[in-house]
Amino acid sequence: MKKLIYASILCLGLLLIGQTAASAQVNLGLRGSVNIAHISGGRISTESITAYAVGAYASIRIPNTPIGIQPEILYTQKGFQSTSGIDGQQEDTSFRLDYIEIPLLAKIKLGSYGKLVPYIYGGTYLGLKINADSGDSNPGIEIEKFNSTDYGYTLGAGFDIGRFNIDARYEGGLAEIAENSNAKNGVITLSAGFELF
Numbered sequence: 001m002k003k004l005i006y007a008s009i010l011c012l013g014l015l016l017i018g019q020t021a022a023s024a025q026v027n028l029g030l031r032g033s034v035n036i037a038h039i040s041g042g043r044i045s046t047e048s049i050t051a052y053a054v055g056a057y058a059s060i061r062i063p064n065t066p067i068g069i070q071p072e073i074l075y076t077q078k079g080f081q082s083t084s085g086i087d088g089q090q091e092d093t094s095f096r097l098d099y100i101e102i103p104l105l106a107k108i109k110l111g112s113y114g115k116l117v118p119y120i121y122g123g124t125y126l127g128l129k130i131n132a133d134s135g136d137s138n139p140g141i142e143i144e145k146f147n148s149t150d151y152g153y154t155l156g157a158g159f160d161i162g163r164f165n166i167d168a169r170y171e172g173g174l175a176e177i178a179e180n181s182n183a184k185n186g187v188i189t190l191s192a193g194f195e196l197f
Contacts, residue, residue, distance in 0.1 A: 025061040025186075029165075031193035037078040040173075042183030049094055051077030053069075057193065059107075066109040068078060070121065074101045078127075078150075079186045081176055095134050097185070099127035099175065103154055110195040117160040125171060126151045145178050150185055 031054070038048035055074030077095040105123035118189060127150035152174040159168020173185035 018083040024063060027058065027059045027061075027195045028197060029057050029163075029193050031057055031072070031074075031165075031191050032191045033074075033076075033191040035077060037080065038186050039080045039177060039183040040186050042181055044183075046080040047083050049079050049081050049096070051079060051096065053077065053189065053191075055101075059195065060173075066111075068107040068109070070103075070105040070107050072105070073104045074103070075099075076101045076127070076187075078187055080183075081111055085116075092094075093134055095132070097129060097150075098131040099129055099150060101125055101127040101150075103171075105154060105156075105170040107144075115160075115162050118157070119159065119167075120157045121167075121169075122153070122155045124151070147176060147178060149175065150177070151175050152185070156189075158191075165191075165193045165195075167191050167193075 004101055016152060032094075035051040035053055035054040036048050039046055039053050048130025053074050053076035055076075057070055057072040060069040076099050077096055078099065079093060079094065081090055081094045103123060103125040105121045107119055107121040110118045110120065129148045129150065130174040132146045150173055152172050154171050155167055156167050158165055167190075169189045169191070171185070171189065175184065177183050177185055
């Protein structure tokens with residue numbers, strides 16, 4: 001039911017974007033990111049892993065306002081390192097979860113200082129799992145048990161410098177990564193992007 005609600009919100013947002021884009025300035029760009037991924041909750045001891053994300057975004061600016069909408073489509077890696085073992089195993093195992101992710105963000109610019117334009121943003125995301133890898137031939141847990149979808153919230157800030165942009169964000173998962181695990185994704189992301197046109 002939660003997945004259906006989240007998918008409905010995302011679809012509604014995309015429809016609103018379509019209507020807004022008709023009278024707004026739209027720019028397209030590419031971005032790459034370094035992810036510091038971890039899980040919160042759960043019943044095992046874990047540490048974060050370093051991963052990455054790449055993708056494209058659209059910057060839709062509403063005329064005569066500092067407000068914009070930024071939908072994105074990303075290939076992103078999340079995951080964690082188990083440090084206390086799973087299902088009785090006492091060995092370190094890294095788990096990487098690969099998603100096609102669609103964030104939908106509202107962006108507010110905070111003035112202009114020459115070419116430097118700071119901004120804050122927030123929104124939601126929906127991720128579809130395309131792969132799960134333990135990096136271990138005997139991980140102690142079946143990777144197929146990881147749920148196929150992830151969703152949550154995004155908060156961030158950054159700045160534009162001409163056609164370049166740099167930002168930092170936090171993604172907090174609201175969905176369990178596996179059934180009855182209580183564990184949810186969390187990612188700190190450092191990104192750099194470039195507007196193509």
